[in-house]
Amino acid sequence: MIQRTPYADAFTYAIMMLGFFLLLGPFLVVIAGASQTMQQVNTVPFSFLPQGEFMKNASAAWARADLRTAMTNSLIMAALVTAGKVALSACTAFAIVFFRTPLKHVFFWSVFITLMLPLEVRVVPTYAVAADLFQPVKSVLSLFGLDIKIEWNLLNSYAGLTLPLIATATGTFLYRQFFMTLPDELAEAARMDGSGSVRFFFDMLLPLSRTNMLALTTIMFVYGWNQYLWPLLMVTDPSYKTVMMSLRALLPSDNGIPDWNVTLAGSLIIMAPPVIVVAVLQRWFVRGLVSSEK
Amino acid sequence: MADIQIRAVRKSYGKTPTLHGIDLSFASGEFVVILGPSGCGKSTLLRMIAGLEDITAGDIAIDGRVVNKMEPRERGCAMVFQNYALYPHMTVAGNIGYALKVSGVPKAERERRIAETAKIVGLQDYLERRPAALSGGQRQRVAMARAIIREPKVFLFDEPLSNLDAKLRVTMRAEIRKLHQRLSATSVFVTHDQVEAMTLADRLVVMNRGHVEQVGRPLDIYHRPASTFVASFIGAPAMNLFKTRTEVETATVRLDGAAIPIDPLVAHALQGRDVIVGIRPEQCRLTREGHGIPARIDFVEELGVGRVIHCEIAGEAFAAAVAEDAEVAAGDTVWLSLPPEQLHYFDAESGRRIEFPLPGTDIPAARSSASITHPTGVLS
Numbered sequence: 205m206i207q208r209t210p211y212a213d214a215f216t217y218a219i220m221m222l223g224f225f226l227l228l229g230p231f232l233v234v235i236a237g238a239s240q241t242m243q244q245v246n247t248v249p250f251s252f253l254p255q256g257e258f259m260k261n262a263s264a265a266w267a268r269a270d271l272r273t274a275m276t277n278s279l280i281m282a283a284l285v286t287a288g289k290v291a292l293s294a295c296t297a298f299a300i301v302f303f304r305t306p307l308k309h310v311f312f313w314s315v316f317i318t319l320m321l322p323l324e325v326r327v328v329p330t331y332a333v334a335a336d337l338f339q340p341v342k343s344v345l346s347l348f349g350l351d352i353k354i355e356w357n358l359l360n361s362y363a364g365l366t367l368p369l370i371a372t373a374t375g376t377f378l379y380r381q382f383f384m385t386l387p388d389e390l391a392e393a394a395r396m397d398g399s400g401s402v403r404f405f406f407d408m409l410l411p412l413s414r415t416n417m418l419a420l421t422t423i424m425f426v427y428g429w430n431q432y433l434w435p436l437l438m439v440t441d442p443s444y445k446t447v448m449m450s451l452r453a454l455l456p457s458d459n460g461i462p463d464w465n466v467t468l469a470g471s472l473i474i475m476a477p478p479v480i481v482v483a484v485l486q487r488w489f490v491r492g493l494v495s496s497e498k
Numbered sequence: 499m500a501d502i503q504i505r506a507v508r509k510s511y512g513k514t515p516t517l518h519g520i521d522l523s524f525a526s527g528e529f530v531v532i533l534g535p536s537g538c539g540k541s542t543l544l545r546m547i548a549g550l551e552d553i554t555a556g557d558i559a560i561d562g563r564v565v566n567k568m569e570p571r572e573r574g575c576a577m578v579f580q581n582y583a584l585y586p587h588m589t590v591a592g593n594i595g596y597a598l599k600v601s602g603v604p605k606a607e608r609e610r611r612i613a614e615t616a617k618i619v620g621l622q623d624y625l626e627r628r629p630a631a632l633s634g635g636q637r638q639r640v641a642m643a644r645a646i647i648r649e650p651k652v653f654l655f656d657e658p659l660s661n662l663d664a665k666l667r668v669t670m671r672a673e674i675r676k677l678h679q680r681l682s683a684t685s686v687f688v689t690h691d692q693v694e695a696m697t698l699a700d701r702l703v704v705m706n707r708g709h710v711e712q713v714g715r716p717l718d719i720y721h722r723p724a725s726t727f728v729a730s731f732i733g734a735p736a737m738n739l740f741k742t743r744t745e746v747e748t749a750t751v752r753l754d755g756a757a758i759p760i761d762p763l764v765a766h767a768l769q770g771r772d773v774i775v776g777i778r779p780e781q782c783r784l785t786r787e788g789h790g791i792p793a794r795i796d797f798v799e800e801l802g803v804g805r806v807i808h809c810e811i812a813g814e815a816f817a818a819a820v821a822e823d824a825e826v827a828a829g830d831t832v833w834l835s836l837p838p839e840q841l842h843y844f845d846a847e848s849g850r851r852i853e854f855p856l857p858g859t860d861i862p863a864a865r866s867s868a869s870i871t872h873p874t875g876v877l878s
Binding site for chain 1: 548549550569570571575576577579580581582583584585586587596597600601644648
């Protein structure tokens with residue numbers, strides 16, 4: 205129902221603006237602080253005006269936290285997680301929607317249940333497996349009194365950083381919802397034209413789900429980039445550390461110089477890639493989630 | 499070109515049977531229309547020929563080869579779907595040429611054949627468009643072109659015209675007929691529209707509830723419906739049917755108190771049996787007051803070429819087609835006469851047609867069959 209309610213409108217807008225400024229405030233602090241000198245950033249009251257020191261602060265931050273390695277690692281990790289999630293969820297949804305097997309519901313619910321078990325909940329068992337890949341096999345075998353001696357772990361590797369994060373129910377459901385909107389005749393027409401199921405997947409489903417894929421890419425890149433707990437567990441070797449871990453290294457030490465301007469410049473650099481990805485993909489992001497373009 | 503044999507084919511979904519033993523045989527190059535109400539199993543049968551549905555029991559053979567276990571692509575069938583099922587992300591050319599691309603035809607030859615096929619259906623200027631930018635009729639043509647380009651032995655049409663508006667439907671009907679004359683591939687066309695069925699078919703298959711009710715040439719089916727179902731399904735408005743008892747002495751059937759004279763030989767043959775008597779609306783005649791059956795008109799339908807009066811006789815809806823200059827209006831009482839030679843007789847129990855002469859009777863064959871089974875009628 206659409207009504208003219210000027211006072212209610214003004215009220216809702218006021219609440220919205222308030223929320224907007226609350227969100228925006230920290231960003232203003234970061235942007236302003238990152239471009240000030242150490243004296244300026246420590247002045248009370250804090251000035252929200254940006255100054256001209258950003259490049260200097262940024263290069264100091266870059267050097268202090270070894271952001272070069274960390275940024276590279278994070279980019280690789282986020283890219284692998286994104287690609288893996290997008291590909292795996294497309295395949296899973298394809299299997300769930302287009303194939304009739306007796307175990308269909310088992311598969312569906314086993315994917316569904318992972319929504320209730322995010323990584324943070326299952327972090328200990330997941331770590332145990334990642335630290336010793338054959339652990340599950342060994343424990344089964346030990347029931348029969350057998351013992352094998354194979355050691356293979358994923359610690360300090362890109363595989364270890366990404367693989368446990370790749371299975372995703374969210375992505376699978378996004379694809380599933382889209383696949384289910386496609387008419388059955390589309391698959392049948394393709395079958396009549398002689399296309400097998402794999403060919404159908406690549407020729408029809410992938411091109412048709414382009415907007416979905418971009419929406420998912422956006423979400424999953426940000427998700428992969430923001431991972432903190434898992435890399436912290438998996439990585440001990442500094443050459444594999446990610447930006448979220450470097451954030452700590454950017455903090456001024458307890459009794460050291462309070463150069464918060466460098467810290468803020470560093471966090472601005474770390475924030476940049478997901479912002480760029482979202483900015484570039486947001487048009488498709490909204491379309492992929494809202495409408496089913498056909 | 500290929501013939502199709504359907505032998506004792508059954509289909510069940512779980513425990514629910516939908517087709518109860520279908521036996522049909524389509525000759526090479528024939529245009530067969532399968533007609534029936536929705537849910538009668540006609541689309542299922544078509545999809546079983548195509549290979550999109552499993553065959554629960556029985557055999558389907560195309561060109562002499564049993565195809566039960568074959569993939570759709572191996573059967574040499576092409577299908578046109580009701581909602582066209584075009585590939586939305588491909589251009590018209592991409593849609594038409596997809597089957598060739600899948601089978602690995604080189605690009606140059608593919609493009610030549612796409613151009614050729616597009617010309618047949620009149621789409622040569624639209625090859626670069628997406629389906630979303632086409633009208634309903636053009637999409638229909640793309641769907642047909644996609645089927646034609648494969649040079650299939652068998653064309654399958656699954657209610658392809660039901661998404662089009664009435665005028666376009668008539669045009670496309672003519673085009674499909676012309677196309678069939680040109681390509682002369684065996685065609686099976688499923689529809690629930692009897693006008694489509696009558697105009698397109700070489701041979702018509704009428705189905706109901708998973709059974710074949712009647713197979714034959716369209717006019718034969720129109721003139722000699724094999725059951726009350728076929729009688730009421732074919733022809734618009736539908737045939738008037740009423741259940742009654744034949745009286746041998748007076749050679750009449752009773753309808754709402756009025757006695758309708760019937761052929762004395764037929765009356766004799768029926769021996770006072772309960773029958774369902776049918777007459778097509780266009781065979782009813784208006785007559786003088788006091789003769790025939792009185793009927794109060796509920797409403798009058800204007801068709802342009804004539805008018806259809808709707809009334810109620812003996813609690814059943816009754817329709818009669820009259821000339822456009824007939825002076826009739828809602829609320830009037832008219833008198834209808836039903837010419838005895840235009841009556842159809844069906845068994846009251848089974849609804850099957852009663853053919854004359856009945857076995858074991860001494861009615862002269864020539865007379866009764868001439869008068870009953872070949873009435874002169876026009877298709878409305």
